[in-house]
Amino acid sequence: MPESPHKALPETAATVFVVDDDETVRKALARLVRSAGMTARTFPTAEAFLAESHAVPASCLVLDVRLPGLNGLQLQEALHRKGYPIAIVFITGHGDVPTSVRAMKAGAVDFLQKPFTGPELLDAVRRAVGRTRDAVAKQAETAEIQRRYDTLTPREREVFSLVVTGLLNKQVAGELGAAEKTIKIHRGRVMAKMQAPSVADLVRMAGLLGIPLHTPAPRGARRAS
Numbered sequence: 593m594p595e596s597p598h599k600a601l602p603e604t605a606a607t608v609f610v611v612d613d614d615e616t617v618r619k620a621l622a623r624l625v626r627s628a629g630m631t632a633r634t635f636p637t638a639e640a641f642l643a644e645s646h647a648v649p650a651s652c653l654v655l656d657v658r659l660p661g662l663n664g665l666q667l668q669e670a671l672h673r674k675g676y677p678i679a680i681v682f683i684t685g686h687g688d689v690p691t692s693v694r695a696m697k698a699g700a701v702d703f704l705q706k707p708f709t710g711p712e713l714l715d716a717v718r719r720a721v722g723r724t725r726d727a728v729a730k731q732a733e734t735a736e737i738q739r740r741y742d743t744l745t746p747r748e749r750e751v752f753s754l755v756v757t758g759l760l761n762k763q764v765a766g767e768l769g770a771a772e773k774t775i776k777i778h779r780g781r782v783m784a785k786m787q788a789p790s791v792a793d794l795v796r797m798a799g800l801l802g803i804p805l806h807t808p809a810p811r812g813a814r815r816a817s
Contacts, residue, residue: 606721607631607648611641611667612656612683621654624710625717638662642670646678649728652701652720654713657684657691665691668698677727679720683708730800737797740786748785751778753803756795 608625612618613636622632635641639661641653653671657664668680682695685706692703701723702716744752747768754764761779765772788794 605631605650607633607651608654608717609641609646609651610634610654611638611659611664613637613659617656621713624713628714630717638664638667638670641667646676650721650725651678652717652724653678653680654717655680655682657682657695658686665695665698668695668700672698677724677731679723679727681713681716681720683713734800737786737800741797741801741803743785744782748778748782751775752782752786752794752798755779755782755791756798758791
């Protein structure tokens, strides 16, 4: 049974999960990864990998395309559905163009055809670990921004969606049928609750949350400040 990857790792450490049904390949890749100062965890099947928890911020998955049971592409899809932000480096001895294109379109970092060299794999692994770190950081940031957004009142959310379109307080007031002074208060509360130094920060936050922007009525009130 593979060692559980739950251990807290130093920020600079990286864990490489290797999923390949060939024991010889697994051992060789684990030795290579460890020789580069990283931790290796190996699994013979996709199901064995899914049975573990893999909440390691600095990690990546080296994944064989052809596996018994779930294949590599199916595991990639399963991880995507689960929301695991782990970058994948595919390896295969039976690659074809459609398979590699599908894998890359789904977000794989690289698709290496066996035999590949150690430096080729380690280069792909390092890029994949960097991508996972970025994805984990983005997830954490988005979760924090969502928490702030959830503290807004319904009216503050309306003001938020109009402010990020670039409207002035007077224009927002016209859209919502409220006094400009009232909108100014709401806007100040939105900025404070969202911890946004500027409207540009609010715009970025709206993009991260995927919040649909309110479309102002065409009354000449679209001009941004």
